[in-house]
Amino acid sequence: MSPSGKGNEESFITTTLSQLTIEEKVSFLSGSSFVAATGVPRLDIPAINLVDSVNGVKGTSHINGTPTLCFPSTTCLGSTWNPSLIKEMGTELAIQAKYKNASVILGPTVNIHRDPRGGRNFECFSEDPLLTGRLAAALINGIQEGGVAACPKHFVGNESETKRRFYRVEAEKRTMREIYLAAFQHLLRESTPWALMTAYNKVEGVYCSENPIIRNVLRDEWGFEGCVMSDWFGTRSGVPALNAGLDLEMPGPSVFRGMQLVEEVKQGKMREEIIDERVRRVLGLIHKTSASHSKGEERSVVDEKANLLARRVASEGIVLLKNEDSVLPLKFDGGMKVAVIGSAATDPPIGGGGSAKVPPQYVQAPFDCITSAHPDPSLLSYSLGCKAHCTVPGIPLELLSARNDQRGIDVRYFVNGKDDPVLEEFLPSAQVAMLGFLKPPLTQETFSHFTVSTTITPTSAGNHTLAVQATGSFQLFVNDKLILRDDMQPPPSVEDFLFVPEALERKVSVPMEAHKPYLLKAVVQAYVPLEETGEPRVHAAKFCFQEEYSEPVLRSEAVEVASSADISVIFAGRNAEMESEGFDLTSIKLPSNQEQLIVDVAKASKKTVLVLYGGNPIDVSAYKDLVDAILFTHFPGQEGGQAIVDVLTGKICPSGRLATSWPMKLEDVPTFGHFPAERKCDGEWEIGYAEGLRVGYRAEADGYAPRYRFGFGLSYTRFQYSSLTCATSADGVLLLEVRVENVGAVAGSDVVQVYISEVKSVVWRPREELKGFEKVWLESGETKTVRIEIGKRLAFSWWDDRQGGECWRAEPGEFKVRIGELSASFMLEEGFSWWGL
Structure with missing residues (x-):
């Protein structure tokens, strides 16, 4: 049965499994390309596309991709404190994904703002797990209601970029539970993502893609039934990752699965039942996203x-x-x-x-x-x-002229043993790049080098800066004179090419006259990695230019x-x-x-x-x-x-x-003292979460005094709170009500933030923690009663990792509830413990 046909998901999965050979089953467990999973054409099962990101669906090309609607970064989403608005955004992202033939959006990122130096913090919501989880859930629900899968990431402990593929996170179990795992736990309470991505790093000494936390916490404790995939090239093993619960190795072609896994099954080293279990998750993802399986031309629609x-x-x-x-x-x-x-x-x-x-x-x-x-x-x-540049900017196209007199560059590709190019092309760009592929008739075995040439005409005279960002050793000529060369050793990595242009940049100062044409030519050798890691090879060069200034x-x-x-x-x-x-x-x-x-x-x-x-x-x-x-x-x-x-x-x-x-x-x-990762005496990279629960505003109990506190923001109007009441329902839900009045001259929104603290605890707890929030719009002079309900598990409990069994626990005692300048007391008469989602 085709995934787009009639019938429910379970019957599709059961029927498809019965029709698959072992080779086809194994093929489902890894991608077929950099952005695509694997399909089976004979059964009309498509190879669905998995693409970035929630700030804009970029399509299947990482370089010169189809334009898309670019939303604000995720930190901006976090600062809205508005789940209903973020859900609307998710609905639109699903539409954008279909324009790009994408079935899975790789996001949202739900890691925590642990340190303000985190390079990828802009992709994350907040320092607080509740705010993160609720907003992420809203975004996921909006995306998936449109028939496109969301894939929250990176599970878990990816709060730093330095050596992210290697470092081990050293953190107390309570810290992991109440801060870093909690963000995922909160989003799973309010949404059911169809996929989830593991992190690169290690937790408790084990890479996340093969960590028992997938099975023990995500699957068994929280009941997650979606497809678990690795981050790109984040799969670290074959059998251990399969046994841990990693369904999909991305990207493709496979490094740890493929035919070697087929042979392990045939030899009895891997049970086919486990393969079937993993395939079921992937087939479920394909079935759920059937509404997004069209394969027309990628397009950009301005709406x-x-x-x-x-x-x-x-x-x-x-x-x-x-x-x-x-x-x-x-x-x-x-x-x-x-x-x-x-x-x-x-x-x-x-x-x-x-x-x-x-x-x-x-x-x-x-x-x-x-x-x-x-x-x-x-x-x-x-x-x-x-x-405001850190690197020399790419040459503006209006300064360039190729041999055909158009704005761009001429590229010629060469193979070993031949003096003439086997391929020539014009590109309307200042950059040429091949990531994970070579243009025919090039092959990895024969490809030797390529040349990039163009004519540049400066607009002013001066000692201008020319630069090349190259992946292989190169020579740069101006008017046939060699002015710059570099062996590019050690060779830059694929991540350097994608994310760290400084690692590729080499520059030189050249005296130039205004409005005079200069012929540029770079001879760039094919990229040769320091060692084979399974990552795709990249062959790229970019011309950069900066006119002299003061x-x-x-x-x-x-x-x-x-x-x-x-x-x-x-x-x-x-x-x-x-x-x-x-x-x-x-x-x-x-x-x-x-x-x-x-x-x-x-x-x-x-x-x-x-x-x-x-x-x-x-x-x-x-x-x-x-x-x-x-x-x-x-x-x-x-x-x-x-x-x-x-x-x-x-x-x-x-x-x-x-x-x-x-x-x-x-x-x-x-x-401050333990970020980013450090190399320890055993040779391992380690990042210690020594601050424990004292992340962001939670550290205020120990004297941390931020310039601008979590939840802070001014307005052009003023809001006044009154009549705070606190009660519990028959089923133990904490019921809070507060009256909010706009006493200013203009209409506006305020965020009602609920903080709860335990007056006297048997363990260290933050002075207060966010437990609920609601954004409310008020006209000038208008008053509304805001009602917020908080389950007692969320309101009062902490993770008990003391001897005698780990669980969530709340002790009887007095708690304080604060909303704005108002506070109220609440007595928890009986303690309780719990385990699960």
């Missing part, structure tokens, strides 16, 4: 309703951190002269780097949106201020523009080069040139508004007291420019609340 949803998500996640003397919202009447400063105003960072980075359909520049909002655009002025001159120009304006709006922060999959941050300060720009402009301005981008907290110590307002936008997606200006001008009342604490300085965070 205004969907765009408005992306804008709403961005605007609800934006957090107002400072608003001295109500400088915001901006009022453009009275001939207000506005200075707009910063590269992010014209070239905004819409997302972080790595697998979550997607090609947007368009990008809204905040400067353009401000221009549209101002009644007299002639009163606007702009200055770049400083450059940082002091750029900064002085910005100061001059700011000094003549009534207000300066500075756009600054991090971009995809600074926060990305593949590496962690080393500092939470902005680059020094940005810090100096903010300081100098703020000192010269009458009033200053600072708009910050980023996925992680930022140390604002150097300029916090110099600026009048601070707006944190996260990475706001393709509609971010308009969302930011809507908040700046008061069209939208800010309602974002921080999902992660912002420390005074990096040294204050509880994880």
